[in-house]
Amino acid sequence: MRRRPWIVALAAALMAAGGLGVAYLFTSVNDTQEVLVVSSDIKRGETIDAGDLKVVRLSVDPALSPVAGSREADIEGSRAAVDLWAGTMLTEQAITENLVPGEGESLVGISLAPGQMPAEPLFSGDTVRVVTTPGDQGEVTDEEPVTIEAVVVSVSRVEETGETVVDVSVPEREAADLAARLATGRVAIVLDARER
Missing domain, CATH: 3.90.1210.10 (Antifreeze-like/N-acetylneuraminic acid synthase C-terminal domain)
Known part of the structure; x- marks a missing residue:
């Protein structure tokens, strides 16, 4: 019987596909x-x-x-x-190798609106200061603002509110004071120099 060209082409394509399949399986098995x-x-x-x-x-x-x-x-x-x-x-x-918070430290979460933190992204390991900001009427006193030094552990954004939650590690003795200040909503984060 006379061969039809399309049958020959189909057979060649099937053989090529089979060869590629075998090659893929061989590579997958040996690529472990x-x-x-x-x-x-x-x-x-x-x-x-x-x-x-x-x-x-x-x-x-x-x-x-x-x-x-x-x-x-x-x-x-x-x-x-x-x-x-x-x-x-x-x-x-x-x-x-190290658990967070470490011994003698506490982890505190700070929820911040865009105006309460730098536009520069914060990263784990950054040294920051949590600063108490003026009261509801914006009064500014002659006293030095209260600041608590902290180290950023993680940063996450809450899409629903647009706020950013920054987990910071602080000395255990300062954790309660920081938590009380955060409850007022009158705090801001200051990013200190990254060069050490």
């Missing part, structure tokens, strides 16, 4: 790496022990920052920065 997976639940702040992790081979996007299986011994003794559940892949962001 050893990473650490949590084998038992770990609460935020708890120490990561040897029995809490296992090494598995997975095909992982490097953008996820997985912890390599070869680092298992290094990770033991670190602390969980977030709640970790059995079966989840361990990432660099999920482990920490």
